[in-house]
Amino acid sequence: MKLSELLSELTFYEELNAPIDNVEIKNVEMDSREVGDGDLFICIDGFTVDGHKFAEQAVQNGASAILAEKDVSVPVPTVKVANTSRALPIVAGKFFQYPTKKLPLIGVTGTNGKTTVTYLLESIFNQVSRKTGLIGTIQMKIGEDIHPVKNTTPDALFLQRTFKQMHDEKVEQAIMEVSSHALDLGRVHGCDFDIAVFTNISQDHLDYHRNMEDYLHAKSLLFSQLGNSFDEENKKYAVINLDDPHADFLIRSTAQQVVTYGCEHEAHVMAEEINLEVTRTEFTLKTPVGSVRINSRLVGTFNIYNMLAASAAAIAANVPLSEIKDALEKVKGVSGRFEPVEGNHDFAVIVDYAHTPDSLENVLQTIKGFAKQKVYVVVGCGGDRDKTKRPLMADVAMNYADHVIFTSDNPRTEDSGEILSDMTDGLEDNHYEVIEGRKEAINMAVKLADTDDIILIAGKGHETYQEIGGTRYDFDDRVEAKKAIDKKGTL
Ligand SMILES: CC(=O)N[C@H]1[C@@H](OP(=O)(O)OP(=O)(O)OC[C@H]2O[C@@H](n3ccc(=O)[nH]c3=O)[C@H](O)[C@@H]2O)O[C@H](CO)[C@@H](O)[C@@H]1O[C@H](C)C(=O)N[C@@H](C)C(=O)N[C@H](CCC(=O)O)C(=O)O
Ligand SMILES: Nc1ncnc2c1ncn2[C@@H]1O[C@H](COP(=O)(O)OP(=O)(O)OP(=O)(O)O)[C@@H](O)[C@H]1O
Numbered sequence: 001m002k003l004s005e006l007l008s009e010l011t012f013y014e015e016l017n018a019p020i021d022n023v024e025i026k027n028v029e030m031d032s033r034e035v036g037d038g039d040l041f042i043c044i045d046g047f048t049v050d051g052h053k054f055a056e057q058a059v060q061n062g063a064s065a066i067l068a069e070k071d072v073s074v075p076v077p078t079v080k081v082a083n084t085s086r087a088l089p090i091v092a093g094k095f096f097q098y099p100t101k102k103l104p105l106i107g108v109t110g111t112n113g114k115t116t117v118t119y120l121l122e123s124i125f126n127q128v129s130r131k132t133g134l135i136g137t138i139q140m141k142i143g144e145d146i147h148p149v150k151n152t153t154p155d156a157l158f159l160q161r162t163f164k165q166m167h168d169e170k171v172e173q174a175i176m177e178v179s180s181h182a183l184d185l186g187r188v189h190g191c192d193f194d195i196a197v198f199t200n201i202s203q204d205h206l207d208y209h210r211n212m213e214d215y216l217h218a219k220s221l222l223f224s225q226l227g228n229s230f231d232e233e234n235k236k237y238a239v240i241n242l243d244d245p246h247a248d249f250l251i252r253s254t255a256q257q258v259v260t261y262g263c264e265h266e267a268h269v270m271a272e273e274i275n276l277e278v279t280r281t282e283f284t285l286k287t288p289v290g291s292v293r294i295n296s297r298l299v300g301t302f303n304i305y306n307m308l309a310a311s312a313a314a315i316a317a318n319v320p321l322s323e324i325k326d327a328l329e330k331v332k333g334v335s336g337r338f339e340p341v342e343g344n345h346d347f348a349v350i351v352d353y354a355h356t357p358d359s360l361e362n363v364l365q366t367i368k369g370f371a372k373q374k375v376y377v378v379v380g381c382g383g384d385r386d387k388t389k390r391p392l393m394a395d396v397a398m399n400y401a402d403h404v405i406f407t408s409d410n411p412r413t414e415d416s417g418e419i420l421s422d423m424t425d426g427l428e429d430n431h432y433e434v435i436e437g438r439k440e441a442i443n444m445a446v447k448l449a450d451t452d453d454i455i456l457i458a459g460k461g462h463e464t465y466q467e468i469g470g471t472r473y474d475f476d477d478r479v480e481a482k483k484a485i486d487k488k489g490t491l
């Protein structure tokens, strides 16, 4: 594509260093290390480094033009805009020919439940043979092809490139998690969502957002940006959890049709006659298109909400109710979410990704509801993340468990001992111990567990690493728990 054409959607820019006429752009990159011959390199002033520093390297790697917000001294045409981060989605959208205009797209936001709801939706659309594309915390998937991701919601360039690939590979329904960071940073600008889903909101990420109000405002952008026009061919829906205290604010944020779900308030899609069991959940899914009984292998009230969210979105996307039922009943679970560690032991071990006070409370409430004997919790908090959630998570663990083993999560650049002090300082009860090494903490919980006890290993779920300093070491709670169980069995 000609550079002048690529820039046609940017109204204000300056041309520096050399004329842009006739410059041909083969690809767009924002990482100098990825730049090849004939690419446009976009300089992003990041949280860690300033991408403008790499303009020269990009040129050495073959960049034929630079998009910058500061002056850079390079021998290729340079286009200067006020803010490259905001220009990025515009340029990426243009380069990849606005793929989401041609691709039905569902976005799921909220503090907890996003990954689970997207996996439920994937199952529902596959049930009706619609090829899916999925982007979220665990991975990116096109059909059955799996690709790694660095972020729950990747940057605008990755997104637009991926949606183009999905469209080329005949994906019929794209589904993605939309984080508050992404909404705030404009990573999803230019994504033409058809259905926006809200799960719930509770405290998280207050290292990034100044307060809960800012956090909620960021989440609401998914709904306020859901378009403002009436298009018979291309209807848009906001799917909202009516039982969440912030439902009303989100409903008022959107101009589009609202579909509500819930258990407590009168909603379009509801769960009734609920029967919660240790390994399964039954409820009647009541919807405007009929009612069906659901018998799911997902456990806990919070998962009923996830199933309601997915069902409401699927109904808006014209999936028949009988297919929604079959699909929900097929889902065995989502990796690292309330995942039992199998083996020959007479106590239960559950690995779960709860890393917020609210998710930890939901999971522990569920476990407490079934526990015949003691409940052990192994939990820590991530470094370089919301510090104010540390004492709250510690309180939740102490309130529900008979014994808590506080340990490290991903300390990242922080000191594990200090994170643990943030969690335990001020605890009044003493039914806890601190074991910094996560492997040792898991070993201790397994060693202590007796018949019918339940161990919850919280915080890391599907993660297969532990990040300490700048290094990611191989680590998987499920593998470590299994090893500890096997070791106990041989004693
Ligand atoms: C705080 C934050 O959001 N950081 C994101 C940001 O990184 P950054 O600003 O530090 O980037 P940087 O390293 O300063 O680099 C700046 C620019 O220089 C470029 N560069 C860099 C080095 C080089 O040699 N050459 C070069 O060109 C980079 O490609 C980049 O364009 O831009 C990167 C690329 O898009 C993201 O991967 C990165 O997410 C990091 C990994 C992260 O941990 N983010 C978290 C806070 C996050 O976004 N989480 C949310 C929510 C998760 C949830 O739901 O709980 C998420 O959506 O993942
Ligand atoms: N609807 C829900 N309400 C409250 N807690 C939930 C809900 N669904 C899942 N959880 C809890 O939150 C954890 C994370 O769930 P999930 O991965 O689906 O959420 P997420 O929003 O994608 O999280 P993240 O932002 O970290 O990617 C689960 O392991 C479970 O403990």
Ligand SMILES: N[C@H](CCC[C@H](N)C(=O)O)C(=O)O
Binding pocket: 152, 355, 381, 382, 383, 385, 409, 410, 459, 460, 463
């Ligand atoms: N997407 C979340 C994941 C947290 C997972 C937890 N294990 C941690 O490292 O804090 C975050 O980046 O805040």
Ligand SMILES: [Mg+2]
Binding pocket: 114, 115, 136, 137, 138, 152, 177
């Ligand atoms: Mg997620």
